[in-house]
Amino acid sequence: MEYIGEHLLPGKIGQLLIFTSFVASLFASVAYFISSRSVNLKDELSWKRLARIAFVVDVISIISIFILLYFLIANHRYEYLYVYKNSGNDLEPKYIFSSLWSASEGSFILWAIGHALLGMILMFTSKKWEASVMMVLSLAQASISTMLLGIYVNGVKIGSNPFILFREQMPDLPIFTYADYVSKIKDGNGLNQLLQNYWMVIHPPVLFLGFAAMIIPFAFAIGGLLTKKYGEWTKPALPWALFSAAVLGIGVMMGAAWAYESLNFGGFWAWDPVENASLVPWLVLIAGIHTLLIYKNTGQSLKSTFLLILLSFILIVYSTFLTRSGILGETSVHSFADLGMNAQLYLFLYLFFWGPYFSVVKGNKNLLIALAMAIGFLMLINFVHPIFAILSPIVAFILLMQHLNKVIPSKKDEENVSSREFWMFIGSIVLFFSALIIIGQTSLPVINKIFDTKHAPAEDVEFSYNRIQVFITIIIALLTAIGQYLKYQRTSTKYFFKKIIIPSVFSVVASILILVFGDINYTKYGIEFLTAIWAAVALSAFTVIANFSYIWAGVKGNLKLSGASVAHFGFGLMLLGILISSSKKEILSYNTSGIPVNFGKGSKENTGENMTLVKGMRMDMGKYWVTYSEDSIHPKKSQWYYKLKFESKVGNEHFTLIPNAFVNYKGNQGLMANPDAKHYWDYDVFAYITSMADPEKNKDKATFENKPMKVGDSIFYTKGYIVLNGIKSNENLPEEIFGENGKLLEADLKIYSQTNSIYTSIPRLAFAKGEVLSVPDTVMAEGLVLQLNKVDGENVEIGIKESDAVLEYLTLKTYKFPFINLLWLGTILMALGFIISMARRIHLNKITKNA
Amino acid sequence: MKKVNIVFLLLITAAIAVLISLLPYGESSTMSTYETVGTAFEKAGKFVHLVAQLDKSKPIEYDAIKNPNYLSFTAIDSLGGTVKVIYRNAKPDNFEHSERLVMKGKIVGNEFDCKEILMKCPSKYTDNKSKIEQSVTNNTK
Numbered sequence: 001m002e003y004i005g006e007h008l009l010p011g012k013i014g015q016l017l018i019f020t021s022f023v024a025s026l027f028a029s030v031a032y033f034i035s036s037r038s039v040n041l042k043d044e045l046s047w048k049r050l051a052r053i054a055f056v057v058d059v060i061s062i063i064s065i066f067i068l069l070y071f072l073i074a075n076h077r078y079e080y081l082y083v084y085k086n087s088g089n090d091l092e093p094k095y096i097f098s099s100l101w102s103a104s105e106g107s108f109i110l111w112a113i114g115h116a117l118l119g120m121i122l123m124f125t126s127k128k129w130e131a132s133v134m135m136v137l138s139l140a141q142a143s144i145s146t147m148l149l150g151i152y153v154n155g156v157k158i159g160s161n162p163f164i165l166f167r168e169q170m171p172d173l174p175i176f177t178y179a180d181y182v183s184k185i186k187d188g189n190g191l192n193q194l195l196q197n198y199w200m201v202i203h204p205p206v207l208f209l210g211f212a213a214m215i216i217p218f219a220f221a222i223g224g225l226l227t228k229k230y231g232e233w234t235k236p237a238l239p240w241a242l243f244s245a246a247v248l249g250i251g252v253m254m255g256a257a258w259a260y261e262s263l264n265f266g267g268f269w270a271w272d273p274v275e276n277a278s279l280v281p282w283l284v285l286i287a288g289i290h291t292l293l294i295y296k297n298t299g300q301s302l303k304s305t306f307l308l309i310l311l312s313f314i315l316i317v318y319s320t321f322l323t324r325s326g327i328l329g330e331t332s333v334h335s336f337a338d339l340g341m342n343a344q345l346y347l348f349l350y351l352f353f354w355g356p357y358f359s360v361v362k363g364n365k366n367l368l369i370a371l372a373m374a375i376g377f378l379m380l381i382n383f384v385h386p387i388f389a390i391l392s393p394i395v396a397f398i399l400l401m402q403h404l405n406k407v408i409p410s411k412k413d414e415e416n417v418s419s420r421e422f423w424m425f426i427g428s429i430v431l432f433f434s435a436l437i438i439i440g441q442t443s444l445p446v447i448n449k450i451f452d453t454k455h456a457p458a459e460d461v462e463f464s465y466n467r468i469q470v471f472i473t474i475i476i477a478l479l480t481a482i483g484q485y486l487k488y489q490r491t492s493t494k495y496f497f498k499k500i501i502i503p504s505v506f507s508v509v510a511s512i513l514i515l516v517f518g519d520i521n522y523t524k525y526g527i528e529f530l531t532a533i534w535a536a537v538a539l540s541a542f543t544v545i546a547n548f549s550y551i552w553a554g555v556k557g558n559l560k561l562s563g564a565s566v567a568h569f570g571f572g573l574m575l576l577g578i579l580i581s582s583s584k585k586e587i588l589s590y591n592t593s594g595i596p597v598n599f600g601k602g603s604k605e606n607t608g609e610n611m612t613l614v615k616g617m618r619m620d621m622g623k624y625w626v627t628y629s630e631d632s633i634h635p636k637k638s639q640w641y642y643k644l645k646f647e648s649k650v651g652n653e654h655f656t657l658i659p660n661a662f663v664n665y666k667g668n669q670g671l672m673a674n675p676d677a678k679h680y681w682d683y684d685v686f687a688y689i690t691s692m693a694d695p696e697k698n699k700d701k702a703t704f705e706n707k708p709m710k711v712g713d714s715i716f717y718t719k720g721y722i723v724l725n726g727i728k729s730n731e732n733l734p735e736e737i738f739g740e741n742g743k744l745l746e747a748d749l750k751i752y753s754q755t756n757s758i759y760t761s762i763p764r765l766a767f768a769k770g771e772v773l774s775v776p777d778t779v780m781a782e783g784l785v786l787q788l789n790k791v792d793g794e795n796v797e798i799g800i801k802e803s804d805a806v807l808e809y810l811t812l813k814t815y816k817f818p819f820i821n822l823l824w825l826g827t828i829l830m831a832l833g834f835i836i837s838m839a840r841r842i843h844l845n846k847i848t849k850n851a
Numbered sequence: 852m853k854k855v856n857i858v859f860l861l862l863i864t865a866a867i868a869v870l871i872s873l874l875p876y877g878e879s880s881t882m883s884t885y886e887t888v889g890t891a892f893e894k895a896g897k898f899v900h901l902v903a904q905l906d907k908s909k910p911i912e913y914d915a916i917k918n919p920n921y922l923s924f925t926a927i928d929s930l931g932g933t934v935k936v937i938y939r940n941a942k943p944d945n946f947e948h949s950e951r952l953v954m955k956g957k958i959v960g961n962e963f964d965c966k967e968i969l970m971k972c973p974s975k976y977t978d979n980k981s982k983i984e985q986s987v988t989n990n991t992k
Contacts, residue, residue: 085983175987187990189983429860444882456883456900459955459966471867608920610941671944690941691915811919811941
């Protein structure tokens with residue numbers, strides 16, 4: 001059939017570009033490899049030139065892919081499945097970007113762009129390391145391009161192509177029997193409401209730039225292995241490692257900010273597998289940076305450095321496998337949809353499991369043996385037992401370490417217990433342990449899959465992590481505080497105490513003040529856990545103060561030299577922010593169960609965290625009076641905004657929160673709520689809607705019941721009784737509205753509810769221009785609509801309607817997070833510290849080169 | 852690694868292990884299991900993950916006005932076992948349309964006292980073909 005109105009050209013170009021990107025990056029990798037192996041300079045240079053051209057072709061392709069996809073989404077080309085599935089007409093311009101990287105394919109493109117940009121920088125700056133580093137980077141780039149290929153080889157799907165046409169993917173949908181189907185599809189499926197948040201515009205690019213940067217220290221390590229310059233690679237790798245730590249760290253914390261502001265986790269961190277998977281490589285990288293510094297200053301811990309730096313990137317690939325293979329299933333709330341590419345994702349991982357070992361194997365025979373082992377293990381995984389999926393990387397790493405043991409001589413002398421490197425090493429190992437424990441706990445679904453077991457996560461997932469990590473925090477905070485006051489090689493006791501005494505005294509005072517007046521009373525898990533929190537808080541305060549004073553005590557206020565102190569200072573603030581805001585998190589809507597009516601069943605145990613607000617009614621919420629005053633709707637989407645007025649019971653504080661919710665968005669039944677927060681410097685108040693009146697039920701089915709009454713009579717309704725106090729008749733009414741002889745009757749009703757509340761209601765009956773018009777009145781809180789039907793002398797008829805539909809209400813949760821800003825401020829300072837250190841290291845590298 | 856390092860590491864690891872084991876955390880932070888209604892009753896009082904679905908033929912009791920923190924419904928598992936579930940929290944969005952429920956909690960008496968509900972909803976954001984088809988029908992009206 002000839003289809004009308006399709007825009008096929010951009011898709012064709014896009015598919016071609018994806019293929020070009022794959023071929024070009026693979027070629028670049030091979031050409032760089034040949035260049036690195038060339039014996040004569042001429043070959044080396046000509047291969048390098050070819051490799052560069054190929055890489056630039058890849059860069060151009062990948063950026064063009066991005067631009068093409070952007071325009072397809074921006075112009076609502078719903079003939080493309082990716083555009084249809086992930087966007088809609090209602091998106092604001094900034095969310096076109098969010099749509100672009102909302103699904104797996106788009107985020108791979110983002111990652112590839114990160115590689116492309118950083119690769120261009122490396123091409124010009126890495127000098128003699130260019131060939132080996134760019135070989136690794138291009139190989140990773142080629143691997144990512146395969147994820148976008150979307151071709152079938154022997155019925156096996158390789159990659160998922162964002163440029164595939166809707167009708168190609170699902171040809172038997174009835175809509176495609178029309179030649180002009182394009183004009184019939186008027187709107188897209190819409191962007192997942194969770195992602196319609198400004199953090200989703202900036203968090204993914206930063207995170208994936210961090211992912212892309214993580215390969216660079218890894219690539220330098222591989223370069224070191226390939227060129228047998230086992231120590232030299234650390235010099236150019238260090239600034240890049242610091243850069244990766246800054247960018248990935250910020251990326252992860254932006255994700256935390258998104259969770260805090262949109263995802264209703266009830267906090268910034270929930271130990272969700274997706275969060276853990278990107279935190280763990282960062283922790284390992286931080287450990288690696290510290291052993292790298294030990295190596296630079298003392299010549300020790302080179303093997304640990306290799307191990308940590310190599311693992312940090314492998315864990316990035318592992319996190320990709322976890323979040324995109326669908327293996328996490330129910331344990332995660334925000335992993336990507338399963339695209340049926342598990343085997344391909346595992347192979348990507350497998351390549352980087354074995355890659356480091358392959359780069360040290362010498363000789364054709366050994367190479368064949370290594371290849372046989374790698375492929376043999378794959379067969380074993382596939383045909384014998386998935387347990388080999390664990391054994392295979394272990395074997396690869398044992399072989400690698402064996403080789404390193406041979407080529408890197410161990411230093412014979414023991415390091416002094418008073419030396420900086422000794423405690424830095426301990427710290428690195430503790431960080432590494434922390435990472436191992438987290439990834440081990442996170443990998444439960446993988447373990448279930450391998451051993452065919454069905455273990456479920458713990459009852460209290462967050463606590464199962466916190467109970468271990470709080471002790472890690474204690475050790476790390478202590479080490480971070482004292483680390484810089486120690487000198488490499490050995491520290492004299494006198495020097496150490498002289499320098500550390502002042503910050504220590506300040507810290508003791510500060511900790512006592514925080515613990516005495518801070519009211520940190522998190523007794524949910526007993527006094528033992530609380531004690532651990534107290535210790536962690538005190539030592540984090542020590543970290544903050546000791547590192548702040550080191551800027552003067554250690555480097556005399558020279559900011560250029562104080563990168564480490566600034567980073568550690570920021571890190572300490574983060575720890576403090578995490579500990580205080582989490583342990584002092586308050587549920588404001590707690591135990592004040594909304595409307596003062598008699599609860600039905602279950603009211604005794606009613607200690608819930610939710611509270612119901614009725615429109616227009618001032619409610620008691622702990623320290624605040626809260627009124628749900630009005631609501632409004634987004635002009636283009638079915639997104640509702642609810643205005644909640646908060647007034648403090650003491651003092652003058654008052655503010656308005658406007659949480660919003662998508663209601664039945666794009667045919668998705670139900671609501672998806674976005675919280676709103678009021679930010680103060682020392683705390684946030686944070687509200688989100690947990691439940692609302694069912695919109696279906698809101699269709700008013702109740703009818704009026706008409707009751708004859710006389711003045712002074714009372715009648716019952718389900719929640720109380722109503723008294724008719726009197727009828728007032730207004731005459732002398734404006735003629736232009738009421739005409740001649742207009743009349744307005746008002747019934748004065750008092751409503752006495754069972755809860756001793758009294759309401760007044762005045763339904764009216766108007767006689768205007770010959771017509772009779774009844775103006776009913778409502779009592780929201782009681783769900784009552786009252787109407788004055790007839791007044792005939794003494795006999796009055798009142799219509800009563802009882803209906804939940806008149807009740808506009810919402811149920812919400814409100815939290816208070818104290819000192820959350822310490823966490824954000826700490827994050828920024830930590831990243832700043834990394835950048836200062838990076839600038840310093842680049843500067844030092846230049847000096848040593850020129851010397 | 853030097854001998855001194857190893858000694859210190861062992862000490863630190865041991866210290867953490869001892870501290871953690873000293874804390875009277877009980878079972879709340881160790882692994883749990885997935886159960887059906889029948890096996891959950893066998894493990895009455897023990898914290899489990901109950902895998903079942905909402906029994907749509909039975910009433911759902913929830914009144915946000917009266918008590919926003921009380922939801923009661925009947926769950927039915929794939930073997931046909933049913934149990935009344937009490938969930939002291941707000942009713943999750945889209946609860947009536949859930950396809951599968953993973954409920955964390957324990958059997959108390961004849962009821963399942965539920966602490967947390969994970970829902971599997973018929974999401975549009977999957978490659979599920981029938982959902983896409985449904986969505987196309989909506990968007991071509």
